[in-house]
Amino acid sequence: MNVLVLLAVILFILMALVGGKKGIKSFIALFLNFIIIIVTVLIMNDPNANPVLLTLVACVFISAISLFYINDINNKTALAFAATIVTTVFLLLFILIITEKSMIQGFSEEESDSLTIFSVHIGIDFVKVAASVIIMSTIGAIVDTAISITSPMREIHQQNPGITRKDLFMSGIRIGRDILNTSSNTLFFAFFGGYLGLLIWFKDLDYSLGEIINSKVFNDEMITILTAGMGVAIVIPVASAITAHHLVLIKKKKK
Incomplete structure (x- = not known):
C-alpha cells in the first residue's frame, strides 16, 4: 500500500x-478544500485570470466548508464566516502592498539554478501570485480563531442573557488573548519545522546571519508567517465585535 x-x-x-x-x-x-486549492491553481494558469480574485473566491469556499459543512449552519458559524471574510479582505489589501514593496515575488537566487532550463515568461503577475500564496496560507488560522471566538461567546450569552454588548465583547477579547498566544506559537514553529532543511542548507552554504535575513526565500516565508499572525490578531476583535453586536441585537428584537 x-x-x-x-x-x-x-x-x-x-x-x-x-x-x-x-x-x-x-x-x-x-x-474538499484540497480540491478547491488545486482547481484554483489550475485556473490561475490562464493569463487572463486574476489570482487575487480567485484566491478570495477560494477562501470563501474553504471557509464555508470548514465552518458550515463541519459545524452546520447556525449563528456561531455564520458569525465566524462573516468575521473571516472581513479579516481576509482587510488583510489582503495590506498583503498586496507589502508583497510589492518587499519584492518577494518570483523565484529566489537559491532556486535559479534548477530553473535555468525553463522559461519564466509565463504571463502571470507574480506579485498577485505571491499575495495569493500568503493569504491562502493564513485562511486556515483565521477560520480556526474565528470559530474559537464566536462559539464560547454564544455560550456566554446563553448562560447570561442580560450581559451587555461591551461586557460580551470584552469576554471575546479575553478568550482571544489566550488563543493568540498558542496560535502564534503554532504558526511560528510550523514554519521552522517545515523549513528546517532550508536553514541547514543555509548553514552548509556558509550564509551569514545577514545573508539569511536578506535572502528572498527566507523573507518570503517569514512574511507569510508574520502575516498569518496578524490575521489571527485582527480576527479576534472583528469576531468579538460582530458576535457581540449580533447577539445583543437579536435579544433586543425579541423583547
Missing part, C-alpha cells in the same frame, strides 16, 4: 474514533 494512502487511512480512523461523525466530516472537508 502506498505510504500516503496508509497515512490517510490512519488519519481517517483516528479522526473517526476521536471525533465521531464530526471527525469524519472534518476528514472529508480536508479533501
